[in-house]
Amino acid sequence: MDFQVVVLAGGNSKNLTPLVSKELPKPLLPVANCPVLNYVLHQLEQSNLKDLIVVVEGEDAALLVGAWISGTFIDRLHVEIAAVPEDIGTAGALRAISHHLTAKDILVVSGDLVSDVPPGALAATHRRHDAAVTTMLCSIPVSGPLESGSSGGKDKAKKLGRYNIIGLDPSKQFLLHIATEIEKDARISKRILHAVGQMEMRSDLMDAHMYAFKRSVLQEVLDIKDTFQSLKEDVLPYLVRSQLKSEALLNRTPQGEENSNEKVSSQNNQAFISRILANASTPSFHGLYSENPDGSSSTRKTHKCCVYIASSSSYCVRLNSIQAFMDINRDVTGDADHLLSPNNIIGPSPKLGTKTTVGPNCRLGEGSEMGDKCQVKRSIIGRHCRIGSHVKAVNSVVMNHVTIGDGCIIQGSVICSNVQLQERVVLKDCQVGAGFVVTAGSEYKAESLAKKEK
């Protein structure tokens, strides 16, 4: 279908410390015992998109991700990994690989997207309108644990920051305004408002970081605006803002192509055909705007910015904060368990001690051992964990190779790989970084524990 897929996997994410580290870059962060990147790749594979470029920040991370992909998707996907320097942003990453882009349209997916929205839907919308950019919007997920509102104030602050202010046209097909943060005042182009007549502002939608770009437009913008760092904060708003006064260059390429196609037919007939075609469809406001009052289409150049709004029944969350990490873990084992790819099926069932209960919505990795009288509820436990007796784990995520001593109580916490919890540790809403050792009997609440970097 002439689409090229770029997965922006990212590297180390500050939002997710201490969960991610040098050894465990963000793409490999396990969600229900399965790296988060797997969800994206699996979904793309389902859609028959087997040629991918995965962009990873940092050389080391790229090696790790590459090793994992080649181990998991050998013979299934044709993946190329590109390592880009850190902190150049999403736009920078695309700029770095833009010379590899050859297809007509580029599908850019964020590597931390856990969703069941088919990318084909986005691509089809993009093609249908012949848009310069199409973005997927999804409703903002319900955040926070199902139980008590135990999420800390920090998380709430982050949640607020994630709001998008999005302006749509009445038919909900075109994007008229997008702002990432809540600002005191929003600037909306008068020209756009005038052309559309009516704009619907929504704050209940979220940019899902899945975009389809016209390649020529994307490369053009990346070339010219070399200060642009982020797709979401720079490139997309720029395209949206300039959709009615797009520089001629944005439209030049498609027109040039058309003309070269039709060398044969005379220019006159060409105009005739295009007029018939134009009259046949209900013009969008772009078309109406670019018309002069006397009906002749003028030199005003426009490009379309479309949206695809995922239906509210579909699942679509980005893993960009610890809270989101917890939510996704909960949902993937619970409501949205269809997202789990088949290779994630639990191996040989773990050894359980006597009187140990494992509640619903739990997931235990292979080779984990549990002592007597443990209780596990709504939690995920990775591979090869050793859990002593009388341990309670509720709403928690325990990654691989974790040793938990007897009598520990873990609530709403994330415990990374190779952590040692000695006896009678009580953790509530904590994040424990990889390799950390929690001394016996200590109690922590809403803290993030990590080994000091040496």
Place this chain on the structure above:
Amino acid sequence: MDPRRTARTVSDPKVRQVGFFTPAPPERSISDPPRFQDPIQPPSPSSTQVNDQSPSGNSLSPVMIPPAHHHSDNFLRTALQATSPPKAFSYSAKTVTIPPENEDVASLFSPGRKVVSAKSPSSFPGVKASSVPASELTTVSVVNLPPGISEKAGGASVEVQNDRPVSAKTLKEKTSKAERRALQEAQRAAKAAAKAEGTKASSAASKVVTSANTKPSKATKPSSQKNDGSQVAASEKKGDDRAPEKDRKKDAPHPRMQYDDKSRVEKAKKRAVVKQTEARNRVELFRHLPQYEHGTQLPDLETKFFELDPMHPAVYKVGLQYLSGDIRGGNARCIAMFQAFKEAIKDYSTPPEKTLIRDLTARISSYFLKNRIAKLPLALSESEAKSTLMLDIDRFINEKIILSEKVIVKHAVTKIRDGDVLLTYGASSVVEMILLHAHELGKHFRVVVVDSRPKLEGQLLLRRLVRKGLSCTYTHVNAVSCIMQDVTRVFLGASSVLSNGTVYSRVGTACVAMVAHAFCVPVLVCCEAYKFHERVQLDSICFNELGNPDAISKVQGREEINYLDGFVNQENLQLLNLM
């Protein structure tokens, strides 16, 4: 079949009267009597010498309501016959059915589509010494590909389907049937085109012909053309590809599937690409039409975007635009389709061990193109063959659509006199051009644009006309009987003219024509010759399309008057949006 059907056939004649049945008009001679002695109407007895025969004829065939023939010098095809009442645009009527078979319909471009791209296809990105040092692509996971991975790395534009060459054969065989069927549904334009092909020689210059005029040529030409076409084809590709053979069979007017025939519907469902959910509350009279839950098809097709890989993107795009109603009108659809095919042909490359003639016919199911491809000499090289085909397409568009419209416009403008009040219904591209051209010539006339809910296509026409400075009146079809008093001429577009003279056009057109008839206003139907079809159709309601019922029960942008909210699923409410 099922008992309901048989009962229906009995009651059919009555049903048909529901249509637009004007009792014999009282006064008949609007145009001069000599014109009625039009020799070109022999085949249908009820339509010859209408003036005196018609009233009594009604009891015999209630279907054929004799139209008054206001023939003005052989150009004007007069009032629509009653057999063609509310017809959907045949093209838009296909919106429902195209995409289901789209995969098959539309030029399947699959195996080894090695794009002829100028961008060094053999450069392996990992190896490529690139100017931007930041990113080297490392191939970490590779699908096992039999031939040259190195060619593949260029990017997505080079889509090598590793399993295709193996399965292409079986795949083709599987789909070929559906493909054919699909063709019939989807590429009406092309078919009509192919038909018109036959008449081309005779009628290329005079595009505007009365339907009667074309009958003789219809009867003979298409068949002869068909024959020799298939002979050539058959001799050239006896072995594996029987397409032309089947094409010919299908070419005889194909009984469209009756959607109240359950077993057939089941079969059709299995073939369909688009999931079709049946609507629940169906109007009894229109049960035989495809009744699909609106709004389920588009998302479904969208979801499959990447899975329908063998299809060319341009073709997919057109299918999507058809389905979503982005392209309306026969000419526009036809042009869009051909341009998509052109793209597809441009990007096509013959897979190894195949010949272009055989492989491409299997992929493109347009009658016109298949014929063309089959007629290509074997000796032609691939690029030559492709450019020939593209030239053929261009020529088709130029001759059949553009030239014919110009001829129609030129001719029709002579019918417009100063002081005329012209009425048109909906938005026809030809009629629009006639009006604009007449205006450019400086004629003084007024235009009445009659429109109807829910599509309101007339508004777009109106917008363009008013902008050009024409004086216009805009009204809805409800008021047509009031406004008709002033009107001196009615111009209508058509999606098709069938061989018995039936005109096939947007729903509501017949209504306008009948009112015009009652008021003794001449009706001119403007239709390009490529839209002529040899099918005969007596029933007015057998090929309609049902639209989204929401469109009539809701008013866009005016939520305060949506009284039917929440009623849609009521068992005793049946909404009928005939298109």
